[in-house]
Amino acid sequence: MKRIFPIFIMFLCFGLCLNCASVKVTEQNIHRQWMLVSYKDFSKEELTNSKAEINFTKISDANKIAGTAFMGCNRMFFNAEIKSKKRIEISGLGSTLMACEKMELxxxxxxxxxxxxxxxxxxxxxxxxxxxGNKVKFIAADWD
Incomplete structure (x- = not known):
């Protein structure tokens, strides 16, 4: 019994360490630049030619994001907050006010x-x- 208890404690600590590490990986993964690859009926060529992307960067708290987006003409900016592992709240969307030919995207x-x-x-x-259920899909800009 004396040998089983320390082994049990060791496995418990190891499990807790792995669990904490996996949460941090998810938080870090969203804080990067993402290139738009799928959105409505826009072709992949249109998205690539527009250099469509969003960029999430950390603020003081790991759950709060100051972000930017670009869809081919104006630079957009926004705030976002990670509410849970799968929930996000995006607010304060604004942009520069340039007029361009192709602004549908x-x-x-x-x-x-x-x-x-x-x-x-x-x-x-x-x-x-x-x-x-509408979706927007991105790929990490640094994936390779």
């Missing part, structure tokens, strides 16, 4: 982006969802 994205409430990170992909 930017117009639709700016209308939809603040409605996104859920997120999933799978490998190098980030997918944002709204309550109706």
């Amino acid at each position: 930017e117009s639709q994205f700016s209308r939809d982006f603040e409605k996104m409430q859920n997120f999933v990170i799978e490998g190098h992909f980030l997918t944002l969802y709204d309550e109706k």
Whole structure:
């Protein structure tokens, strides 16, 4: 019995360490630049040519984000807060006010982006969802 107790404590501590490490990896993974790869009916070529991307950067708290986005014309900026492992709240979306020829992607994205409430990170992909199931999919810019 005296030998089993220390072994049990060792496995318990090891399990706690692994559990804490996995939470931090998820938090760190969202804090990066993401390139838009799938959104509505826009082709991958349109998204690539527009250099469509979002950039999440840390503020003082790991759950709060100051972000920027670019969809081909104006630089957008926003605040986001990670509410749980799968919930995000995006607010305060604003942008510069340049007029460009092709602004359909930017117009639709700016209308939809603040409605996104859920997120999933799978490998190098980030997918944002709204309550109706509409989604926006990104790939990490530094994935290779």
